[in-house]
Amino acid sequence: MIRLLIADDQALVRGAIAALLGLEPDIEVVAEVGRGDEVLAAALESRADVALLDVDMPGLDGIAAAAEVRGAAPDCRVLMVTTFGRPGYLRRALQAGAGGFVVKDTPARQLADAVRRIHRGLRVVDPALAAETLASGESPLTGRETDVLRAAAHGGTVANIAQATFLSEGTVRNYLSSAMGKTGARTRAEAVRAAEDNGWLL
Template identity: 55%
Template sequence: MTTPPVRVLLADDEHLIRGALAALLALEDDLLVVAEAASGPEALAMALAHRPDVAVLDLQMPGADGVKVATSLRNELPGCRTMIVTSHGRPGHLKRALAAGVRAFVPKTVSARRLAEIIRTVHAGSRFIDPELAADAISAGDSPLTAREAEVLELAADGAPIAEIAERASLSQGTVRNYLSSAAAKLGAENRHTAVRLAQRRGWV
C-alpha cells in the first residue's frame, strides 16, 4: 500500500519565489502542493479549505505575518504543522515563531531539495531550526518590551500620529505617549522613531 503524499500549502507574497518553489516541490513524489497563497488572510483561508499537512509560510506577508497565521492555524487546524521561511531571520522573530508552535524556521537561502527534506522532517513530528538563526537568537536575549509596548511601537512604525495610534490601539493619547516613552527608555533610544528601528532590527516588533 502506498503512503499518501504530504499535502503542502505554500504562502509567499513574492509570486516568482512561490511559483518556483511549487514547481520544484512538484518534482518530489511524496510531496503535493495543494494550495498557494499571497497574503496572511489568504493563507489561513486556503489552509482551512484544503487542510494541508504542512503549511510553509513566509514570515512577512500582507494582512498577517507568518507567525500570526501559524498562531491561528494552531487553534483552528491543529493537525497542520507550520514552518516559517524568511529572508529576515531576526532573533525576536524566531522566539515568536517557537511560541506560536512553529516547527521549523528556515532562511530563504535554503535549496529546494533541502526544503523538501525539512518539510518531511516537520511532517514526521520533528523540528528544524537553522543553526545560525538559533545562535543569533540566543545571543540577542529576550525583548525588554511588554506586549502592550511592543504593540504600540509596531503601530508607530509607519510614522502615524499619536491620535491615530491611540484610535487603532483603543487607548488614550496620554497612555500611548507613556508606552512609547517607556519603550524608548528601555531600548536606550532618543525618540520613538529610533526605538521602532532598534526593535525591528532585533525582531521584537
C-alpha cells in the same frame, strides 16, 4: 506523498518554491495562497500535511496564521520561511505551534528536507538564527510599549499615535520614553528600528 500548502504574498517567490519542491518525488504542492487570512481555509480544503508559511503577509501575518492552522487543523504541521531571520519572529513562531523556521535563501534540497522532517514531527530551525535568538533573549517591551512603537512605525505625531492606540498623549510620551530607554535608542525612529530588527513589532 507529503501534501504541501505554500503561502507567500510574492507570487514569483511562491511560484519558484512550488516549482522546486514540486520536483521532489515525495512532495505534492496541493495549494498556494498569497494572503495570511487565506491559509486556514486552504489548509482545511486541501488537507495539507505541511504548510510552508511566509512571516510577512497581508490580511494576517504568518505567525498568526500558523496559530490558526495548529488550532483548527492540528494534523497540518507548519514550517515558517522568511526573508528576515529576526530572533523575535523565531520565538513567537515556535510559541504559535510552528515546527520549524528557515530563511528563504535556504537551498532547495535543504528546504525539501526540512519539509520532510517537519512532516515526521521533528523540529527544524536555522542554526544561526537559533543562536541569535538565544543570545538576544525575550523582548524587554511591555504589550503597551509594543503597541505604541507599532503605531509610531507608521509615522505621525504623538497625537496620531494616541488616537491610534486609544491612549492620552502624555501616556504615549511615557511609553515612547520607556521603549527608547529599553532599546538604547535616542529617538523614536531608532527605537522603532531596533524593535523591528529584533522582530518585536510584527
